[in-house]
Amino acid sequence: MSAPHLPKVAGIDPEVPVSTQTAAPLREIPAAPGAFIQDRLAGWVSDLTTLHELTERLASTATLDAALNELLHAGAALVGARRGLLVLERAGTTTPSTTLGLGLGPADLGHLETVERSATALGRVLDGPPDAADARDGIATPDLLGDQDLDPRHREVATRLGYAASYALPLASEAAGRLGGAVWFYDEPGEPSEKQRHLVGLYARYATEHLARLTELERARADIATVAEELLPSRLPCIPGVRLAARHRTGPQGGGDWYDALPLPDHALGLAVGSVGGSGPSAMAAMGRLRASLRAYAVMEGEDPVAVLSDLELLLRLTEPARTATALFAYCEPAARKVVLAGAGHTPPLVLGDRRCEYVETTLSAPLGMLACWEAPSVEFSPAPGETVLLYTDGLLRRTGDAMDRAFARLHSAAASVPKADRHDPAAVTDHVLRAMLPDGLDRSDSTEDVVVLAAHFD
Template sequence: MTDAKPLDLPRSGELPRALVPAALRGPERLQDRLAAHPSEHPETTKADYAALHEHAGRLAAARGLADTLDTVLASGAALLGAPRGLITTTARGSARAVGLGLDRAELGALETVPAEHGPFAGLLSETGRPGRLLIADLAADPAADPAVSPRLREVAAQLGLGACYAQPLATEADGPLGTAVWFYDEATEPEPYRRRLVQLYCELAAPLLATQLAAERARQSTEALRRGLLPDRLPTVPGLRLAARCVPAGLDHATSSDWYDAIALPDGSVGLTVGSVLGDGPGAGPDSAPGAATAMGRLRSALRAYAVLEGEDPVSVLGDLELLLKTTEPSRSATAVYAWVEPDEHRITLAGAGHCPPVLVTRYGANFVETSLSAPLGMLSCWEAPRVELGAERGDLLLLYTEGLARRFGPTLHAGQAALRRAAADAPRDVRHDPDRFCAHLLTVCGEPDSPATDDLVVLAARFA
């Protein structure tokens, strides 16, 4: 075990408050829970409790549900001296199985064992029940241990499992959250002090797991909301090929909610738009994300109506959108670009509101269409924007995007926009001829962010056929 400075521990095995990381302290302290079940554990050393404190600190530093589950498995394995493990959550909408030292095939084999006969049998519906050894000796007569189902014994033999120790994860407030099980290669049994350490650790882990599961459910709900607010398909327009991509930022880091849309207008023209509603800032957390997503949905729906009424005048469309934003979301601002495209005439009329300038990709290269001379919507008492008109040729491609894409290309917004323009110009010819492949190419070239993205990433490409 880890060497540690001597600590004054009560002989009852109570974990001192100084050993419990601040992030893991709650109204019901660990000492209070232990006091309800006093016992003597002279074999548990101060170094053991110091190791428990170290693992609790790692748990407190975990970020997100996946990281929390991985940490619980790894720390439990270290405390028990077990090489492999499996954790299953039971919360609605967040159920998942995560393995340690198990490849995908091995994890899948364990999942074929019915829950009522598997290593979690009897624990998934109980709160606070101590863990227990389930598979004691695989070589023994199956009738000697009826708790081990034939299917579990078969899978365990295939995977070389000699024994396992399972521990429930539950709180009084949330009920059962899941169960963790750690596997041994031999028919062995963890020492009592190791069991005690893992039980203490799981008591610490359960409240944090409950929080992470709740955050995961909120994230899934918000992601479903955001997906529902964006178009599920783009219109088919003669003379114009369209494609789009949207990569949302993580809810814990999101600072905005972006949209894209393509509106087929009655006269055969098309309105193209991308935009971003600013959220509540970095670190605001998943609770603020639905508000930004809902505001984005309202603006996008309104913009569709404005496009039908006066789509040939992008300045009027964005002006109406700004008035709506001030009326319905006075504390928010938004950036947007709207382009009115006439496929037959190969003509583009557009305006922007503090948004990244579009890129027009031609046979001669790629150039910005400057539309960022205006402030974002909702920032000034009276919003105005210049109107930009330009012609295009067959094969030219208009690229609209949000800030998230540009920031993936460079350390600053300006550098990212310049790198994005170069990447668009350098795209292979056959890629430029297919808007869908072009969008995929840009996402591949920009790569993964070095840190969690704070901006949604939206790209909309339109090629004149």
């Protein structure tokens, strides 16, 4: 016979034994198991945020030099270093290597170059096999001066420059290959942590892809600039009684602005500027055809600028009906100080001298290709001895960012401000006008506008 169950009281089972020990009071609340995970997650989020900010800054760079500087600074911040050195050299190309220092002057770079390349971590990163572990993970030298096998010259240079440790990393990725390497220097013995190595490795691989794109872009821009220069006069002619100067800048995509100066029979001179609509190789090719055609028409009937532009209009309309262009042609007789010009939708020349600075009043006309037949009356004027005639394309005006009326006023003010001592030098006049119009410089990389300025000074 089984024993009867005792009744339950308030849900307590009397069969459960009750401890006779009194539990100690709880003085500390143990950390929740998720706190450690939360700390790790917070650290990862912080690291990813830092990496995102640095890559965003790198992606905003538009030139190779700016990207290299940004890479050096960001890498130093990620590995905790103060100074660094970067070498960019792509295998299989004839492009000379680029060396850039952070916190290192020209003399410091010269000292580093005296160390045998194979004796440095950067040299081993640059010259080692692409699939070696060093090529992936980098080379840390935590105590240079304590390394008994260190090259004596390297020890001497490290002592002179005051660095005691280094970390070298290749600039490589699967798509771009190896573009170069970077090394950061520590003032005291040490090396980056595993987390720092991981972050700078991720950043370096992204930077390599960005550098590869910028390298290809700059190579393409250089090729475009070379082609554009070949399509323009290689030198300006020497004609008694007149001196010439020209400045030209082609946009990064290649444009259609051009100029020309050619000797004509009877010691005359033909001056021309123009612009073809559009940009890129197509516009550059059209510009070359237009300039060559104008030279031919100028030799045959240059004394009549209206006939030259009429022939050019007919040619453009028949051969490239979808193309528009502007042009201005001036027939100059320096001995007689006589200039006859005609323009097709082009900006008027500016005459600068000791007694005047004014635009030449030209008849309004449509650009080439806009009408079934183009013809506008020519304009004749006589530059006084010592005066300079300035021809230019509208890219000079658009580069200012002002409205056209304000840009014309700005150009007039720039020409009027040329010092008297420089007014007899066409090159000095051109440079002064460009500095006044474009304070950031003619070669500003973020501008897409072509610029042409041609100056003729009459003695």
